[in-house]
Amino acid sequence: MTGSRLPAGGLIDRTKPISFTFEGRALTGYAGDSVASALLANDVRIVGRSFKRHRPRGLLSLGMEEPNAILNVGTGAHAAPNRFATELPLAQGLAVSPTRGWPSSRFDLGGVLDLWPTPLAAGFYYKTFIGPRLPGVRDAWNRLWEPLLRSLAGQGRAPEGVDPDAYDHAHIEVDVAVVGAGLAGLAAAEAALGRGARVALFERDIRPGGRALGRDGDPRIDDAAPLAWAEGAWARIADNPRATAKLRTTAFGLYDGRQLAVYELPVDGPYAGRIWHVRAKEIVIAAGALERPMTFPGNDRPGVMLASAVEAAIRRYGVRPGGQAVVFLNHGDGAGLRQALNAADIEIVAEVGPDETVTGTQGFGRLQSVDIAPLGPDGLPRMDARRRVPADLLATSGGWSPALALHLIQGGRQAWSEADGCFIAAGGGQDGVRLAGAANARFSAAAALADGHGSTAGGAPGPKTTGGDAAPSGQGLPLAPIAAERLKRQAFIDFQHDVTVADIGLAAREGFHAIEHAKRYTTAGMGTDQGRTAQLATAAALAAATGREIGDIGLSGLRPPVTPVPFGALGGWRRGALFAPVRQTPMHRRHEALGAVFEDVGDWKRARYYAAPGEAMAPAVARECRAVRTAVGALDVSTLGKIAVAGPDAAAFLNRVYTNRMDTLAVGACRYGVMLKDDGMVFDDGVVARLGPNRFHVTTTSGGAAAVLNWLEDWRQTEWPDLKVWLASVTEQWAGVAVAGPNAARTLAALAPELDLSDTAFPHLTWRDATAAGLSARIFRVSFSGERGYEINVPWRHGEALWDAVLAAGAIPYGTEAMHVLRAEKGFIVVGHETDGTVTPVDLGLSWLISAKKGDFIGKRALARPALTAPGRKQLVGLEPEDASVVLDEGAQIIATATPRPPEPMLGHVASSYWSSALNRGFALALVKDGRARHGERLFAWSLGVAHAVRVRDPVFYDPKGARLHA
């Protein structure tokens, strides 16, 4: 094995080599490697170029705090941008490449941006690239500069095509959910299982153990080496039938009601990912702590790595990340690092002491030397006394910060702890959620185990440690002192966004003193790494620049997801045909066979029109309308909402709900009614049929059925619980076909020969039970078209048979578009077209529907409000375009002039607009101020820059006397 792989050691499986490619280069790693460790083993020093300045970057860490190694994975539809190399388990055939760098990450033309980075300082886009302000050049930023800069920056290539992977969802409810299977998490899970709880344990990594995977120097636990203890604990937990233990599963969200969201990468099976929604009575966040790098000039050079990453490289992955190392720590826990370096035969050429600091690094694309200077009495480095040390590895640590992300995103608070040298959790958040272990600032192994186990009086004792127990001590802020402003521009705080100490100083000078402002102005902490290595340094730099204590600055807020989650995973199975639920009538197959073009009405698929082969919509609709007006048409009305209202107080209930009286409706009769909301606005309309003294059949609009039933149920339960009335949906109990046209009676007679269809026996607005086409049916004589009409209802399962029979009897199928044209010709409203929640029945010309002879009903009192009775309200009118061939746009604004000059007073809008083959012209229904007083007036309908002259008229265009109902 060439490159930096050590000949032996590590937790990798050297019997299982794995081939992969990086930027097209074929490389090899082993099972147990992450992509990051495999790259390191193959001596890949540059893993990408930075966002703004295209600086060459290497691996800073081997854990989830990594900011630099962001890779594109895969190609084509399988491409996944922005994957962290440290989070990708190495897999056979994986193809990864850096996010930026052209033609390659090693030789990137974009690197020229780093030659003069000053114009790209924080917030540059507020001050530069605004011009040129030349004649004919508009908006240079949006049209010229931003596209250019975005192509230079960019954050990965979006995949081409639909994500072909399948993702799963699962819901699980447990007593205790534990995030993290390190020492504290394992202890917590075992303790909970010991108490009889159902437990879920989620670990982000491919194996349990946390710190035990990369560290040495921890004591023995229950007389076993830490890693052996961890693996034993995991095995015991996974074996327990009350436990769900998952590796490769990251907790990315924590929400109200202790709902934890985790994303699992399954090892095998049909799913590329699985989101678990976890409900728990208790949540233990044992997410560990994240190491912070020291911030010093030249700290972003490839070869500068976190101390824990150097240890993990050697101990876990068997990789030797360099030959000559400088060690730069700000705490006393360096024994493990030194031991690892010695074991890997890495020479420690210098250890930066407490009175020294690093003032610079050198080397292009690879660390070559480090400048170390002593600190003067003012605490600043004495640049004149600095020495240059050759090194190809700089192991740095600015201390450890508890991983508080999950705690913070559910509203938890944090506070600076001087003693611990980090921000720690400080209350807030939900009951039943606690941090444990390093996440709770318990950094030693013994403390972490005890904290995870928790205090259970009388419960089993927790794991016992024996031996030396190291923990970071005396860690302070990770900002190295820097003398010159020039050097501050080379001290990187946010690696992802190229934000330096100088940028924070700039933000402070410009008045952005609050952490949230400084963050957004500089974009520090706004990368896909959520500022894991940047947050504390940002706060520390801001504190220094504004002369405040870091405790007063605080950390900026975090939001889920803590780590990126693919959209496909969030969607799960709800994609493609299943994306939105679909409802179908029993005649659906017939509509398809007839060439129906469907429209969505709520979840329903309704036939909008039936197109003969090659027929466009307009001629099809015209043909259907003519069929209804001159012969007979058939419309599938199964989708209409139907509500059974029953009980001794049913009539009284309906009286309170409709504007007109329903108690006077005779058994066997039907009545059109309008429902208002309590503010007096029209809410729904429909026909009510009386089935018996205590039984009514109420119809609603198709789209409003559920809302109306919910509305009525609300009044029944909460406002009028004294009424004995009950409501039930029967929308899908009855399928329906409307038979309409001058020949409707003849058609119905063919289906139901025994039924007396004379106007005396079966008047308009009554209903009869009969046998139609051999099916037991309920027939309502109602009309939405203005022609003689019958709505035949049969049990849902017989809908198709009824449809067949009606068509066999000669009816022409027509769809919802024709239905709309026909009703509009008659001036009939459609809720949602002529109403929008601001229209009263008086506005619609339906005052005759408002009964003066009954008690209170919903909306009655509101109708008396001054605003609803004032002049100037929009009223329903008809519009005839002067040019009869024009079909106005729905939504066109009604104005008084052909040449509007803003602010032009708007008098109303076009609510419904169609072509009428009966009238041979375009026509519309509109709501116009004082419309009823304007009949005959000439106004204009304006839409998208064009004003059409229109004449205002009565909204009933066709058969105003209603004679066709009895034709």
Next chain:
Amino acid sequence: MLIIPCPYCGPRDETEFAYGGEAHVVRPDPAEDDAAWSARLFLRHNPKGWTRERWRHQIGCGQWFNLCRDTATNAIGPAYRMGDAQPPFPDRETKP
């Protein structure tokens, strides 16, 4: 997502419920003046902290009931049936 304790069915996911706005808003007598009616139609309290509101167990028993909730923390307090006496809000010191 909240967990809402339906008084009839026990604690269930928020997704099973429909929200119904402020509780105990009394519908005035029609004889009351316009101001009273406007208040009932358009004005609602918006406290920071504990509030009483209506919920319906839509995918379940279908019943309307009242619930105490802290609008600042989304802590859930007692639920009580329509017409029941209003239980006091949980102690200020109690964490959500």
Next chain:
Amino acid sequence: MLRSARPWSAFGPSAAASGRTASGLILTVLEAPRAFLLQGDPDDHRLAEILWRTIGIRRGLAMGEVQRSETDGSRLATMAPDAWLYLQPNPASPRIAALTDALADASIAALIEQTEARSWMSLAGAHVERALAGLTSRPLTPARFPVGAGYAIALGPVHCLAERPGMTLFRIACPTSYAPYALAMLRRI
């Protein structure tokens, strides 16, 4: 004998067929029992007397309770404090006529037929709980959904009724208009 003639076309010609789901559960399309929604005052003794006399079942009071007839496989599920669903597998059972006659004038209670409005299917298999947990957040453990209980439940976006005749068997009724979508959704689990 009522036979189903359901249009499943939007989701493929075999959409109505029983078969296996992706993870191997047995999905069976069932004949719909006659279904009647009964609504009335739970404290009304007249209603209790009518139920016992006509269908031989005493109404339950707790949500999810399903009271069973001792003789004919029919059952009464408690849907709300004042609502029960009567399910009668024998479409011509004389009990139906007896019940509807007794409540015909809707003065004591409302009895509304909803047979057509529901499509029925069953899911069986050892891992049925785990599979359904992908579609609903409602806990399905035996403690939270006992054998013999029946509850309203959302499976994905579809509002269903689910009964649990056995530990590894769920019987699901979805609104008929959603049936093709629901079946396609269930086939994927």
